[in-house]
Amino acid sequence: MSSRKKVLLKVIILGDSGVGKTSLMNQYVNKKFSTQYKATIGADFLTKEVMVDDRLVTMQIWDTAGQERFQSLGVAFYRGADCCVLVYDVNNNKSFETLDSWRDEFLIQASPRDPENFPFVVLGNKIDMEESKRAVSQKRAMTWCQSKGNIPYFETSAKEAINVENAFQTIAKNALQQETDAEFYNDFPDPIKIDNDNSKYDSCGC
Amino acid sequence: MEHIETVKWNVFEQFSKVARFSRDTAANILEHPLARPIIPHLPPGVNNLIQSDPARSVVEEYDAGRIYLAKWAASVAEQAEEAARLEYPDQILSNNWKKRWSDTELKPWEEETEVGAFEILSGDTTLPPLHASRSDPLNAETWFSFFDDSEGRLRVELNEVREAVFRGGVEDDIRIEVWKFFLGIYPWDSSRVERESILEAKKKEYLDLKREWWDDPEVQSSSNYKEQKSRIEKDVIRTDRTISFFAVEDMPHPDPLSSASSNLTNNNLESMKAILMTYNFYNKDLGYVQGMSDLLAPVFVVMRDEVTAFWAFVGFMNRMEANFYRDQVNMRNQLLTLDHLIQFMDPRLHKHLQKTDSLNLFFCFRWILIWFKREFKWDEVLYLWEVLWSDHLSSQFHLFVALAILDKHRMIIMEYLHQFDEILKYVNDLSMSIPLDETLLRAETLFLQFQRMVTAIDKKRLGDTNETSQDSNEGVRRRKGKDPVNNDNNDGGEGTSNNTMRFPVVSDLLRGLLNKDTSQP
Numbered sequence: 001m002s003s004r005k006k007v008l009l010k011v012i013i014l015g016d017s018g019v020g021k022t023s024l025m026n027q028y029v030n031k032k033f034s035t036q037y038k039a040t041i042g043a044d045f046l047t048k049e050v051m052v053d054d055r056l057v058t059m060q061i062w063d064t065a066g067q068e069r070f071q072s073l074g075v076a077f078y079r080g081a082d083c084c085v086l087v088y089d090v091n092n093n094k095s096f097e098t099l100d101s102w103r104d105e106f107l108i109q110a111s112p113r114d115p116e117n118f119p120f121v122v123l124g125n126k127i128d129m130e131e132s133k134r135a136v137s138q139k140r141a142m143t144w145c146q147s148k149g150n151i152p153y154f155e156t157s158a159k160e161a162i163n164v165e166n167a168f169q170t171i172a173k174n175a176l177q178q179e180t181d182a183e184f185y186n187d188f189p190d191p192i193k194i195d196n197d198n199s200k201y202d203s204c205g206c
Numbered sequence: 207m208e209h210i211e212t213v214k215w216n217v218f219e220q221f222s223k224v225a226r227f228s229r230d231t232a233a234n235i236l237e238h239p240l241a242r243p244i245i246p247h248l249p250p251g252v253n254n255l256i257q258s259d260p261a262r263s264v265v266e267e268y269d270a271g272r273i274y275l276a277k278w279a280a281s282v283a284e285q286a287e288e289a290a291r292l293e294y295p296d297q298i299l300s301n302n303w304k305k306r307w308s309d310t311e312l313k314p315w316e317e318e319t320e321v322g323a324f325e326i327l328s329g330d331t332t333l334p335p336l337h338a339s340r341s342d343p344l345n346a347e348t349w350f351s352f353f354d355d356s357e358g359r360l361r362v363e364l365n366e367v368r369e370a371v372f373r374g375g376v377e378d379d380i381r382i383e384v385w386k387f388f389l390g391i392y393p394w395d396s397s398r399v400e401r402e403s404i405l406e407a408k409k410k411e412y413l414d415l416k417r418e419w420w421d422d423p424e425v426q427s428s429s430n431y432k433e434q435k436s437r438i439e440k441d442v443i444r445t446d447r448t449i450s451f452f453a454v455e456d457m458p459h460p461d462p463l464s465s466a467s468s469n470l471t472n473n474n475l476e477s478m479k480a481i482l483m484t485y486n487f488y489n490k491d492l493g494y495v496q497g498m499s500d501l502l503a504p505v506f507v508v509m510r511d512e513v514t515a516f517w518a519f520v521g522f523m524n525r526m527e528a529n530f531y532r533d534q535v536n537m538r539n540q541l542l543t544l545d546h547l548i549q550f551m552d553p554r555l556h557k558h559l560q561k562t563d564s565l566n567l568f569f570c571f572r573w574i575l576i577w578f579k580r581e582f583k584w585d586e587v588l589y590l591w592e593v594l595w596s597d598h599l600s601s602q603f604h605l606f607v608a609l610a611i612l613d614k615h616r617m618i619i620m621e622y623l624h625q626f627d628e629i630l631k632y633v634n635d636l637s638m639s640i641p642l643d644e645t646l647l648r649a650e651t652l653f654l655q656f657q658r659m660v661t662a663i664d665k666k667r668l669g670d671t672n673e674t675s676q677d678s679n680e681g682v683r684r685r686k687g688k689d690p691v692n693n694d695n696n697d698g699g700e701g702t703s704n705n706t707m708r709f710p711v712v713s714d715l716l717r718g719l720l721n722k723d724t725s726q727p
């Protein structure tokens with residue numbers, strides 16, 4: 001049954017204002033970069049059909065506003081996410097330092113079943129700019145990603161279309177993995193309930 | 207007949223694109239009432255789809271096909287209306303309204319026992335028709351006739367000016383003057399001489415404010431300043447760059463270390479940054495928040511110079527700033543008011559939004575935050591804003607504009623869009639395709655209807671508390687469901703009379719919509 005089911009992968013892009021979330025999403029889905037994109041207000045999404053491991057899936061990619069005060073109203077759609085993409089600007093130190101809080105906030109609001117293993121992907125964007133402007137080294141970024149449970153890391157440019165396709169392929173793959181796991185849990189909701197019931201009796205089973 | 211041809215052609219054309227969606231979806235299209243008249247014209251193969259596969263998928267999940275269908279249905283409906291408009295230019299809107307609130311349209315609602323306040327009025331045939339209207343923009347001649355020749359003081363009632371601007375906006379050549387009044391640079395009771403000296407004083411005041419950061423290296427080295435500067439910079443270069451005023455890049459960037467991706471800029475962009483930075487110092491508690499550059503750009507283009515634009519922006523922000531507060535309480539309140547308003551005016555749509563988990567009305571967030579700046583074309587935004595500033599009917603008329611847009615698409619939303627994400631996508635994609643005059647007409651009609659219903663409810667309630675008679679409620683049926691409007695509301699100590707309970711509650715938020723005074727929203 002479930003293999004016939006249409007697969008929709010919900011992906012949320014988070015990160016400080018101006019790091020290039022909207023540009024990355026449009027580069028991936030529409031294959032273009034424009035300096036005309038406006039600052040995102042509220043939220044929107046684009047969809048794209050992709051092949052992942054011989055399966056045709058629809059990715060629904062949510063792009064949100066980066067300014068923190070608008071987040072509180074926007075958390076409704078974090079729920080049910082299959083993957084969270086954290087974006088920072090490699091030329092902007094602060095945008096890297098806030099990744100921690102973006103990640104924490106996401107885990108709180110989305111409350112995924114298994115937060116330890118929820119798939120994140122980190123993108124260091126705008127690598128096309130002059131080397132002299134670079135503020136966060138690749139090594140530093142990778143160290144952070146490793147410390148958070150080996151989050152896959154990509155250095156991208158939405159402007160020059162560097163590594164964008166690649167990154168989203170991994171995002172899709174990890175999201176699909178997550179979605180499949182979630183489905184597995186959903187098909188067997190009972191064990192959890194039984195566990196809870198049993199705990200009354202053998203809570204000292206240790 | 208010609209109309210049928212167009213629709214038919216449209217169906218064929220669209221159908222080829224839709225074919226890749228499931229048969230189920232195809233059947234859906236053809237079942238739509240709008241498609242029915244053309245079914246006989248379709249090839250048999252396509253026609254067969256209608257009977258096919260009765261088992262619908264039970265699980266509702268996001269379906270891009272449904273959004274596509276919804277848009278398609280909307281365009282067909284639009285064409286039909288357009289065709290009708292050509293035949294009966296004046297009647298079409300008012301007829302639509304009559305139909306909208308006639309018994310026939312109400313019946314399905316009644317079956318759901320979700321009829322809101324409309325019922326209270328539906329039995330009453332003595333009410334005069336509602337009269338919403340638009341007119342030509344206010345022109346220079348009329349505008350100047352509002353002021354006396356000698357001193358240049360307003361010599362008509364302010365309400366007359368407000369109504370004129372509300373009905374049609376203003377012509378381009380006087381916009382700069384009119385806006386200075388509406389945005390609080392000029393008091394309405396000022397004389398020509400006073401206005402001149404106000405401008406002089408404002409100029410000096412602006413330069414003093416600007417100097418606080420403009421040539422103070424100490425301020426400029428603070429981390430707060432740097433952060434705000436880069437925020438402003440990032441947004442200004444993303445604001446209305448297609449408008450020629452902001453489009454050219456003919457000047458090297460003053461700060462070669464900036465993180466902007468282009469090293470070129472222009473004078474107007476630099477003025478935008480200066481205005482926003484000065485505002486940041488003028489209103490220190492608030493600072494710069496995203497969305498403000500959207501509010502500034504039209505004001506700046508109309509005012510042309512930095513100083514006047516700054517003060518006009520200050521005037522605009524005085525009524526908008528609460529939208530940008532950190533706690534976002536004001537945004538929540540407006541969304542909640544809109545929620546109440548939908549429930550009061552259109553319980554069936556409200557129920558649908560509830561069912562689809564969409565009552566947060568998040569898809570209206572952008573509309574409200576920056577007053578539809580992203581939804582209408584440049585010239586239309588200028589027009590819409592002056593209409594809203596006029597406060598002719600309500601200081602929150604923008605919520606009726608929001609209601610009007612949803613109202614126009616209500617059937618499509620209810621029929622095709624079964625998920626929060628589908629509704630959000632559909633509504634976001636309305637951007638730049640909303641006809642403004644029609645929307646304003648609809649908004650005014652909705653306001654008048656709202657006002658009339660509130661009055662009627664108040665009158666009935668008063669009647670009910672005065673007499674205990676049961677038969678004063680003809681035409682008002684008992685609702686079986688829970689109170690459709692506002693559950694978290696004061697019952698205002700109106701007694702526990704059963705009769706009273708039958709009316710939708712007019713919440714405080716709803717009552718606030720009748721207020722024209724901006725100082726107490």
Ligand SMILES: Nc1nc2c(ncn2[C@@H]2O[C@H](COP(=O)(O)OP(=O)(O)OP(=O)(O)O)[C@@H](O)[C@H]2O)c(=O)[nH]1
Pocket residue numbers: 015016017018019020021022023024034035037038039040041064065066067125126127128129156157158159160443444467
């Ligand atoms: N050089 C360069 N500039 C980029 C790149 N990606 C985005 N930009 C620019 O950075 C600015 C911000 O890009 P957006 O995509 O709008 O950023 P965002 O993260 O969506 O920002 P918010 O909507 O405010 O949260 C724009 O001026 C873009 O043109 C990139 O890869 N290289």
Ligand SMILES: [Mg+2]
Pocket residue numbers: 021022023038039040063064065066
């Ligand atoms: Mg964005």
